[in-house]
Amino acid sequence: MLSIPDLIKKKRDGGTLSDEEVKTFIQAITNQTIQDCQTGAMLMAIWQKGMVVKETQTLTREMMSSGEVMSWPEEWAGLVVDKHSTGGVGDKVSLVLAPALAACGCKVPMISGRGLAHTGGTLDKLESIPGFNIHQSAEQIQRILGSVGCCIVGQTETLVPADRVLYALRDATSTVDSLPLITGSIISKKGAESLTALVLDVKFGRAALYKDLESAKELAQSLVSVGNGLGVRTGAVLSCMDGTIGRCVGNSLEVIESLETLKGNGPRDLMELVATLGGLLLKMTGLVSDLSEGRKQISDAVIGGAALSKFQAMMEAQGVAAEAARSLCSTRTDYYRVLRKAEHQTELKTPAEGVVLDVDGLVLAEVLHKLGVGRSKAGEPVNHSVGAELLVSLGQRVGKGASWLRLHYEDPAPSPDQMSKLQKALTLGTDRDAQIQQEHTLVKEVLLPH
Known part of the structure; x- marks a missing residue:
């Protein structure tokens, strides 16, 4: 077996790492038997030389297996879904989509992130609601899914620990934009959720990580290929990110716009994304036969109020006081009775x-x-x-x-x-x-x- 310096040299010189060699690298991270400088060197070698699909697949699988992999009751088979966005301005899609999917019969263990660079984070938005607790154990997540159908939480300590190390060092080593490393980071976390289906919202444009459609499509194809290779039905939507999604940008303002959308008053562009991403997931689970029927079911769940009821139940299940949740979800409410207003x-x-x-x-x-x-x-x-x-x-x-x-x-x-x-x-x-x-x-x- 090659030593860590030998593995770095092999990748640096453009070699393809075997399954066993990738496994050695990830296990050294998980077991803390590798120095940060060696991990950084390997990341830079991957950034410079890239990885073939099989290498990326193995990297992702080993990252996924570095910690706990969730398991669900048998009766949920075929219904556990999630979505991931590569980040946008005013991107509040998850806040509307998760409860809409739950209203259509799916189980949605949505593990989200915090804001990165100029893009907002779903967890930061939800934490603008007093009491909303994004820290839930695997047991609590399963209980909330059983009673509500959806939850939006942060990454648990036991889920994909190798990614936590790599994620921090990618930032420090300027390797954030490496295609195999992005793919491994996103898909390993989703794979550890034991999903039936995953949809990816890959952004391109002025306010996105990728500025043009072609490079965004390359990422989307890598994510779809590796996701399906791990046994998760994976699809992607390529969407333009030049302006804002909806009219509001900022944590509590985006919560207000999401609630207004769940009350049937959503902006057209936000509803277009919610319906398309949700419709695609319903099609991939087999709950509908085609995308147009999926879009219609998601739209009906939002406009008809079923998704709003799920959002209210999710807030209460994640720590928001019942009176505050009810107030936020009632018609003609003063949102600032609950949410903080800027001075x-x-x-x-x-x-x-x-x-x-x-x-x-x-x-x-x-x-x-x-x-x-x-x-x-x-x-x-x-x-x-x-x-x-x-x-x-x-x-x-x-x-x-x-x-x-x-x-x-x-x-x-x-x-x-x-x-x-x-x-x-x-x-x-x-x-x-x-x-x-x-x-x-x-x-x-x-x-x-x-």
């Missing part, structure tokens, strides 16, 4: 008359990140009340001096430079410019498992 609000005005052609989601996210929506380093608290609401839609005609963005902030106030950046995120044009732009749809392609 200050200000509105940005349009500099001229015209048609709204674009709002740059990346610029918006980067400024809000600095104002407290995100964190600069792991473990840092986020400010749940800071955020922004878009007051205009793409294609809308606006007069000069109209309010186009409402900013929610705490002290200190945003700097003149930050306000200037936000103002530049808006692009106005003429009716002719708007006509040249085609009907804007987020979902560009769907990849089904073979």
